[in-house]
Amino acid sequence: MSIFSRIFSSKITPEVLHKALKKGEFVFYYQPEFDLKTGEVLGVEALMRWVNNKRGIVPPNEFIPVLEQSGLISEFTDFLLKQTLADLRKIHESGLKNVFLAINLSVVQLKQPNIAEKIQNALQAAYINSSFLECEITETKGIDHELLESDVFKKLQDLNVSISIDDFGTGYSSFDYLRSLKIKKLKIDQDFVREMFDDSKNQTIMASMIQLGHDLGLPVLAEGIETTGQKEWLQEHGCDMGQGYWFSRPLPIDQLLDFLQKKIQNS
Ligand code: C2E
Ligand code: CA
Ligand code: CA
Numbered sequence: 001m002s003i004f005s006r007i008f009s010s011k012i013t014p015e016v017l018h019k020a021l022k023k024g025e026f027v028f029y030y031q032p033e034f035d036l037k038t039g040e041v042l043g044v045e046a047l048m049r050w051v052n053n054k055r056g057i058v059p060p061n062e063f064i065p066v067l068e069q070s071g072l073i074s075e076f077t078d079f080l081l082k083q084t085l086a087d088l089r090k091i092h093e094s095g096l097k098n099v100f101l102a103i104n105l106s107v108v109q110l111k112q113p114n115i116a117e118k119i120q121n122a123l124q125a126a127y128i129n130s131s132f133l134e135c136e137i138t139e140t141k142g143i144d145h146e147l148l149e150s151d152v153f154k155k156l157q158d159l160n161v162s163i164s165i166d167d168f169g170t171g172y173s174s175f176d177y178l179r180s181l182k183i184k185k186l187k188i189d190q191d192f193v194r195e196m197f198d199d200s201k202n203q204t205i206m207a208s209m210i211q212l213g214h215d216l217g218l219p220v221l222a223e224g225i226e227t228t229g230q231k232e233w234l235q236e237h238g239c240d241m242g243q244g245y246w247f248s249r250p251l252p253i254d255q256l257l258d259f260l261q262k263k264i265q266n267s
Contacts, residue, residue: 021079026049026076029250031249032260033241043101044256045102045104045250048104077105085122095261100132100133103133107144134185166187186212221243222243222244223244226245
């Protein structure tokens with residue numbers, strides 16, 4: 001096979017993704033979110049993967065933009081809600097009744113006209129109380145005026161579904177929506193954690209973001225914690241929650257259930 005035909009055949013197109021969705025090749029991995037004071041697992045974040053014989057495990061950044069530009073996003077959102085809420089049921093039935101589920105919703109998904117109704121129906125079908133669902137929205141990917149002025153956030157709030165801000169610190173319009181949205185928590189972007197000890201300025205910024213969250217009455221989570229040093233610094237500076245490879249990588253549902261059971265047994 002020539003290099004050109006290889007590039008051509010590996011192109012991710014909407015048609016390729018549609019087939020993959022029909023064949024059940026999309027799965028969710030779950031990464032726990034921890035209370036930094038008690039070490040308890042408070043929730044799990046669903047992260048999508050495409051598992052394909054030829055391509056291996058494809059990360060979401062490689063296919064979600066294609067999904068969003070195609071007409072597939074609505075079908076994809078239905079699948080996401082159905083699968084992740086069914087997995088949350090399994091987690092609750094395994095004895096962890098208070099664990100919440102966080103899903104990542106892009107701006108394109110939030111702009112689907114019937115998104116709140118879809119969420120409500122999916123919660124009802126899975127017998128999950130809406131207070132266990134959290135929608136993570138990334139500020140960099142454009143929480144724009146059109147979205148802020150739409151009624152989607154009000155509808156989600158009426159449903160008692162929470163909104164949290166993902167990749168906090170990387171956008172530029174943060175203060176605008178911090179004023180107007182009812183937010184459950186701020187997730188500090190992993191770049192800040194990764195570079196925390198490179199420069200004392202980074203620690204000052206991190207401490208200020210934690211303080212800002214607290215002044216607004218919001219808990220703060222740091223993403224991408226990989227070292228004991230990072231975890232301890234964040235604990236000392238009052239960061240409420242943590243997530244990252246130091247605690248656990250994202251896991252397929254069966255491995256997540258084992259991980260959670262072991263945590264209960266050891267506590
Ligand atoms: P995100 O929501 O910020 O997710 C965190 C990403 O960091 C995940 O990458 C996770 O695997 C990775 N990560 C977690 N802990 C660590 C760590 O300690 N070190 C390092 N280096 N990385 C860590 P992933 O799964 O590749 O997801 C990338 C992005 O794709 C996500 O960023 C999210 O914005 C998006 N995404 C994932 N699943 C979905 C989905 O179902 N729907 C939508 N719309 N977006 C999704
Ligand atoms: Ca996220
Ligand atoms: Ca993030």
